[in-house]
Amino acid sequence: MTTLVLGGTGKTGRRVIDRLTALGRPVRSGSRSSTPAFDWADLDGWPAALQGAESVYVTYYPDLAVPGSGQDIRALTELAAESGVRRMVLLSGRGEPEAQACERIVQESGLEWTVVRCAWFMQNFSEGYLLDAIQAGVIALPAGEVAEPFVDADDIADVAVAALTEDGHAGRVYELTGPRLLTFADAAADLSAALGRTVEYAPVKPEEFAAGAAEAGVPQDEIEMLKALFAEVLDGRNAYVADGVREALGRPARDFTAFARDWAQGMRGPRIR
DSSP states (O other): OEEEEETTTSTTHHHHHHHHHHTTOOEEEESTTSSSOOOTTOGGGHHHHHTTEEEEEEOOSSOTTSTTHHHHHHHHHHHHHHTTOOEEEEEEETTOHHHHHHHHHHHTSSSEEEEEEEOOBTHHHHSSTHHHHHHHTEEEESOTTOEEOOBOHHHHHHHHHHHHHSSSOTTEEEEOOOSSOEEHHHHHHHHHHHHTSOOEEEEOOHHHHHHHHHHTTOOHHHHHHHHHHHHHHTTTTTOSOOOHHHHHHSSOOOOHHHHHHHHHHHOOTTSOO
16 A cells, blocks of 8 residues: 655655655655665666555656656556556646656556646745745746746645545546736735745846856756746746646635745744844
8 A cells, every 4th residue: 555756855745745644654755865766867776666556656857848758757657557556646747748748658557547737836936946036035037927826835745645545536637726827026026925025026038047046056957947947838828727726625726825924934033034
């Protein structure tokens, strides 16, 4: 009955692990630092990670949108089926053709599958390099004035755990968003109100974004991936709200204002005021 969580140290993976553990479900983290280790670049290590797993939550690093992701997803699903895995939940990307190609691979795998399709996490603001930008008071991104229905990573984890542990989710594609569209300027305004200090959004050119990200210590390969995603996905194609959270859980998705308020209230010490 063990569930393997790939990307177990990531934004959604660690939340999935926490929920499965709270339910008393045997769970195994799949990451480069776990034992046995799981590394997308080391196929030889995959069998040990999959051994004895009945279900798998799949997050792909660095992103399903990158070239070569389909080959890895196909190899993983084939090995999972051979290893006795019965159920697979794939975290996919909205508006990404490569991600949808990976979805089809999972759907044709013979496993009980569920696709959880998302885009920009609310926690991208509170976890990761954007936190430094918020501390500095300026979020500089090449996103223009495009609106995005930011989704809470906790909602994603709740849907993933339901699909991993309950019947009735097999064969479903859940498209998860928050309940409303916000521009990045709108998000900055909500963060400002919650934190009690000004946070501005500054639209920049991709080259300016890359230089700032490099200065903040973001690895170059991740910078190039982010630039590509900004150029491809933040063109308005995802500027609509979906109802996947309600479809999966019977409750509404969490709003960005509530996320910003709760995050601000949970901060400790003088780090952000």
